[in-house]
Amino acid sequence: MPSDDRDICFAAEDTLGKLSKWLRILGFDTVYPAGFAGGSWIHTAEENRILLTRTRHVRDRNTDRKLVFVNSNDPFEQVRELIQILGIVPADTKPFSRCTRCNIQIRQVDRDSVRGRVPDYVWETSTIFQICSRCRRIYWPGSHIKRSYDIIERFFDAESF
Numbered sequence: 001m002p003s004d005d006r007d008i009c010f011a012a013e014d015t016l017g018k019l020s021k022w023l024r025i026l027g028f029d030t031v032y033p034a035g036f037a038g039g040s041w042i043h044t045a046e047e048n049r050i051l052l053t054r055t056r057h058v059r060d061r062n063t064d065r066k067l068v069f070v071n072s073n074d075p076f077e078q079v080r081e082l083i084q085i086l087g088i089v090p091a092d093t094k095p096f097s098r099c100t101r102c103n104i105q106i107r108q109v110d111r112d113s114v115r116g117r118v119p120d121y122v123w124e125t126s127t128i129f130q131i132c133s134r135c136r137r138i139y140w141p142g143s144h145i146k147r148s149y150d151i152i153e154r155f156f157d158a159e160s161f
Ligand SMILES: [Zn+2]
Pocket: 099, 100, 101, 102, 103, 132, 133, 134, 135, 136, 137
């Protein structure tokens, strides 16, 4: 698949788990190997990935890489830091297009095929289901998505920068 210049992807160190999850929710390809300390693997990430670190020696050892040194302790503020530093706009995002566990794109599946694999009330009230082909987790639009969209809106709320 041709990648365009605005394709933004990341490699995050293990102190940035919640930030990584949000980046995946926003649709960004984000490598985050839990349990590996940042300094020991992050430099091995592909060249096109923007390295995300909170560790000074990781920053200082990777001056030849695209890298963001994350200052905030708070995951919400960390996302906002990235949006501001990298100039990310809502059009760069594809919310809820990626499995938050596996980091791969989810695909739509036939509603009948998930019957019995999601709670009955969900199956009865939802028309769109997506699945991760790796972990087989099934995703559907629910109240958690509405809440997440509210948070995403606040990520981009320029007023409060
Ligand atoms: Zn998955």
